[in-house]
Amino acid sequence: MTFAWVLFGIYLLLTAWIGWQGQKKTRDFSSFALGNKDIHPVFVGITLAASVASAATFIINPGFIYVDGFSAWFHMVVGIGLGFIAMLYFLSFQFRRIGDENKALTIPDWIGKRYQSRGFALFFAVLNLLSFAFVVLLVGGISIVMQSLLGISNSNALLITLIFVTGYVFIGGTYAHIFTNVLQGTLMIGVTVLVLVSCVTILNDSPDSFIDRINAINPDLISLVNTNGRLFNDVFSIYIAGFIIGAVLVCQPHILTKALYVKNDKQVKQYLSVFTILWILFLLLGSVGFFAHLVLPDGALVDATTGAFRQDLVMTAYLEHMFPGWVHTLASVILIAAAMSTLDGLLISISTITANDLVLNLYATKQNLDQQAKMKLALRTSHVVLILIAVAAYLINLNPPQLLGIFGQIGVYGLTVAAAPALIFGVMYKNPPLNYTWWASIIALITHFGLYFYGAQLIPATIISFVNPGVTAAIAIIISIVPLLLIAKLKWKKIN
Numbered sequence: 001m002t003f004a005w006v007l008f009g010i011y012l013l014l015t016a017w018i019g020w021q022g023q024k025k026t027r028d029f030s031s032f033a034l035g036n037k038d039i040h041p042v043f044v045g046i047t048l049a050a051s052v053a054s055a056a057t058f059i060i061n062p063g064f065i066y067v068d069g070f071s072a073w074f075h076m077v078v079g080i081g082l083g084f085i086a087m088l089y090f091l092s093f094q095f096r097r098i099g100d101e102n103k104a105l106t107i108p109d110w111i112g113k114r115y116q117s118r119g120f121a122l123f124f125a126v127l128n129l130l131s132f133a134f135v136v137l138l139v140g141g142i143s144i145v146m147q148s149l150l151g152i153s154n155s156n157a158l159l160i161t162l163i164f165v166t167g168y169v170f171i172g173g174t175y176a177h178i179f180t181n182v183l184q185g186t187l188m189i190g191v192t193v194l195v196l197v198s199c200v201t202i203l204n205d206s207p208d209s210f211i212d213r214i215n216a217i218n219p220d221l222i223s224l225v226n227t228n229g230r231l232f233n234d235v236f237s238i239y240i241a242g243f244i245i246g247a248v249l250v251c252q253p254h255i256l257t258k259a260l261y262v263k264n265d266k267q268v269k270q271y272l273s274v275f276t277i278l279w280i281l282f283l284l285l286g287s288v289g290f291f292a293h294l295v296l297p298d299g300a301l302v303d304a305t306t307g308a309f310r311q312d313l314v315m316t317a318y319l320e321h322m323f324p325g326w327v328h329t330l331a332s333v334i335l336i337a338a339a340m341s342t343l344d345g346l347l348i349s350i351s352t353i354t355a356n357d358l359v360l361n362l363y364a365t366k367q368n369l370d371q372q373a374k375m376k377l378a379l380r381t382s383h384v385v386l387i388l389i390a391v392a393a394y395l396i397n398l399n400p401p402q403l404l405g406i407f408g409q410i411g412v413y414g415l416t417v418a419a420a421p422a423l424i425f426g427v428m429y430k431n432p433p434l435n436y437t438w439w440a441s442i443i444a445l446i447t448h449f450g451l452y453f454y455g456a457q458l459i460p461a462t463i464i465s466f467v468n469p470g471v472t473a474a475i476a477i478i479i480s481i482v483p484l485l486l487i488a489k490l491k492w493k494k495i496n
Helices: 002-025 029-034 041-052 055-068 070-102 107-114 118-150 154-204 210-217 235-251 253-261 265-295 311-322 325-367 371-397 404-428 434-458 469-491
Strands: none
Touching: 002 118, 002 154, 002 325, 041 154, 041 253, 041 265, 041 325, 055 070, 055 118, 055 265, 055 311, 055 325, 070 107, 070 235, 070 253, 070 265, 070 404, 107 118, 107 253, 107 325, 107 404, 118 154, 118 253, 118 311, 118 325, 118 371, 118 404, 118 434, 154 265, 154 311, 154 325, 154 371, 210 265, 235 253, 235 404, 235 469, 253 325, 265 311, 311 325, 325 371, 404 434, 404 469, 434 469
16 A cells, blocks of 8 residues: 555656646646647647546446447447547548637637637537536546555545646646646556556466357357347447447547647648557457456455445456556556546636636627737636536535446537537538538437437337437437438538
8 A cells, every 4th residue: 555655646746747847838828728739749649549548448448348248349449449530530630720720729619710600609618518527437437446546535535636637737738738648648558558468368378268258157248239238239339329429529629629739730640640559559458348257256346335236346356356466556556647637638628618618708708808818817717617627526426426437428428419510510511501500419419318318218119228328429410410411412512
């Protein structure tokens, strides 16, 4: 335990020092939100990979794969991975060009200027608050690992996490996010390689094939369609929804805005190449869900306090079982770093969007403030929002939702399905009509939340699992975007 505290303390001090270096380059609200376009594309690629591969990839996803097997693995690793990469390449280049032309600072700002609608920007600024659900997921995931690693209470783990991450984001903004994520991303690469090598050693330990060993435990785990699964139990949820939701996840504010960190398309291509390699590597960590079945003893995933099964303990239990104490401790610190690397990006996006697109839209315009005064107000507001987010996340995680992964997905998927039509048509067509796009966003939002909360009652005979927010989000995208694509093909002019 002493070694864990020493190692964790070194990580905190090093990250804090790096965050302080970011403060030196943060001159105003624009540099707080996006930097000054002087960040090397390799650093942007590492930052993006670290931001995307969060607590969900390192801590939460292995648990779902442990429970549902191949069905969950294909959805979360293959489907989401391919969909994400495809959409990221599709959107990033044109998003950067249009964003540069309009001097956009955030996704709502980009959308408002692209569609020449202050109301549309305000709509997405409000929706951006749904990202808070993902903040709760991340903070809760960090607390799970920190309690096991440091032997502290949930409350203390939450306080350390929120004070530390909010603090370095508060002083350093985007530069603190980039600089600390390069450190965190590098550490994540190391632990990913270490864990995947351990999986290979498990394969070599037995003459029986991997598939035969998993099949002997539970044939459902290797079924192409696990009909007994709770979340991934039909062809749509496994093979179609994963790709679609992977694509729309690109529309998260802290992901797509990375294109605005760099100067030109060449740099976009460079950071996307770095990201793709690292993203594939990180996604493979979900496979630990299979290997945990082969090595973990009975009771390893039982909560010592409540006696309940905890699927979100899979990764921490696997590390504890497979590695010597010091290696397990090192890997656990890096898991915390993985979650923090996404948390800081989310905190920046929520605080800057709330300040720039919500407060300035509602307040500063009425006050007739000049541009300099607006930016000062936005910077102060973003700092206040950071503190409010931290307090709210702390209070909710004192009694966290049962499945943190599902809780986080519901809100984030709602935000992304609404943003997807505006971003997709905004980069594809010269003058996409505002009314069509706005209706597509509203329909997507209503469909996602409506099916998730009421789908089983409205359509009781269906085999589709509406308790999986990835499924309801995928249906929302199909219903909202496909008809609009047909209309656009006939009426709208594409950007060359």
